[in-house]
Amino acid sequence: MQQVSTPSQTTLPLVKPHTRLAWVGQLFFIVLGLAVVYILGKNLISNPTLFANIFISGLQLGFVYAMIALGYTMVYGIVKLINFAHGDVFMVGAFVSFFAVTRFNLHQWPLAVFPSIPPMVGVVIGSISVIILSMLICIMLAVTIERVAYKPLRDAPRIAALITAIGVSFFLEYFGALNFVFSPRFIPYERPFEVVAWYIKGGIHQVVPGTQPPDGSITFSNILLIIMLASVLVQIFLQFLVKRTKIGVAMRAASYDKQAARLMGIDVDSVISFTFAIGAAFAGLGGVLYAIAYSSIWSQLGILPGLKAFVAAVLGGIGSIPGAFVGALIMGQAESMTMGYISTPMRDAVAFTILIIVLLIRPTGIFGEPEKEKA
């Protein structure tokens, strides 16, 4: 651990990673990979509908992780900080929408104000208002966290900011667990709109509540579609933002070299705040959709999705936006397939084993470029 305390020395000088992972290690990973392919292939052939249903639940998880992973990867790209409080911002997003729906009936305002509009439109506008409110509050929270906890440590060693991030994360989890905040209990989540499910079996049919779809049907719900749509839109929006806008150029400049960017007249501090705000907005969106999908919330809701999104960001190549997206989809499938074909309690173990394997084989991730260590 002593190497960590000196920021300039980031790799263990003893053994080169490649000689360590000699052919025995590579053989091990090849065998592991073949075993995974064999198990999945066998199950796909023996019961394709079950495989499809498991795949769909993995898609749903993966797209939620993608929305969280973007925040990790963008913040890391610019300030080289793993913002562990990000998962808890996601949790706050879920709670804000819960209070908006149950206490203030925010999802019903369009119908209350304009009773003449079609109910469907009212529900859509109402739900979008709930999501926007959650995103705004998450943005305020994240910008506050950044100003209070991270900005004063901008020039401190990176480990100090990392520890602070863990501290902020714990603060949000346990402050949220107080009885007068969110309480430590599991709270049934009241959805702003109804879940509608369909099954595919010779065409697409709606699932009638109380009757079971026929054998061999693949089911999916409107929540899955909403999550996929939202996640893809977020991805496209970010690509546009980073590649085509002025603030995007500023973000990229700040991520290359903060000093030089500052000399070029870029207000690096507001660029950093903006990055936190964008990440938090998507975490808030993810939090609302996650709560709607799984219908129970509590103050430590964000820990595991947050950590898995972090693994997804590392898998895709931390700092890379498409990488976070692809990594998240892989994580969703890995988790879902583990639940389906190994056992549910193993899923977290598998998720974090993937982190270890990535760090061993390709620490820069799928999309990452080999990092040049700056002096």
Place this chain on the structure above:
Amino acid sequence: MRSLKVLSLFVILSMILVACGGTGSTGGAKELKVAILAPLSGPVPTFGVSTRDGALLAIEEWNAKGGVNGYTIVPIVEDSQCTPEPAVNAMNKVVDQDGVKFVIGEVCSKATIPISEIGTEKKVVVISGTSTAEAVTVDANGNTKPYTFRACFIDAFQGLVGAKFATEKLGAKTAFIMLDQANDYVKGLAEEFEKNFTAMGGTVVGKESYTAKDTDFSTILAKIAEAKPDVVYLPDYYNIVNLVTKQAKEKGITSAFLGGDGWDSADLDVVAAAGGYFTNHYSPDDPRPEVVNFLAAYGAKYKNDDGTAKVPDALATLAYDAANMLFTAMTTAGTVEDVDKVKTALEGIKINAVSGAITLDAKHNPVKAAAILAVTAEGVKFEASIAP
């Protein structure tokens, strides 16, 4: 200062006198001291209040009938806090200072276990209403503790009753078990259910575990949708039940969900869990006369803050049953002094208690009916009473 000394001397003397009096006093009105150890403070004070109130009601009723064998029952209530150390202190106080030979309590197994050890050592009968852990009545070597009893069934028993209800009343042939491997309570119920369901001719078509922090059950539910079991046994607490049943409804799963007393909560999502059943110690909707009479008596004695009659929960009921077991055994034994005779009478007890007709097995665990409650969108209703 002198007055204080005199006062304290007087207090100590009077304590000694009281202690010497004990159950053996024959002069004047004969008194039988019974201690109630309940967690009136600590983590679960509502459990303690219910337990105390239930036991006090039983004592009041026996005294109104002229006491036990001519003795008036004098309750001594001590706060044992659901915690081993205060429970042991309270136990030592009532046994050594008050000379109590019969104790009703504690609520929590972790507090009942140490006080039952003192009971074994000092020959004091301990009857717990609601401690469900196996180790309450059985020591580390598997021997039954001679002076320790309880009024509730142990956790695993619910698995048996659940299996019986599923096969006999629901006509289930196939079952799917969902369990949290890390939770002993859930695991115990699930194992017992599996064993008995299989023995009764049913088939367990699938068994999947999850963890207490899971929120996404879609893969397990996909397997349930494939297997189409008649029942899904889910003996977990209400928070998990809420999630699983809600997600199952959305997937169009029609198998009946079945659980244990972990479902018994005001926070159970009855809309999601509607169509499910769970086993419990007792139901206030049970039409048996014992239940009706107990409800009336309890409601007359104890009121809510708004003046309405209180409805006894399972804790009050089981404490009431525990007290009645003790006094009935004393009547059968014809003594309130010979602890061994009372103990023998307890072992052979047969009583129509509020929570069901009770006899005890060799491990001092009640063999009695469990209540099956049906969950409907309007609330939880009494469905059946199932004897083992």
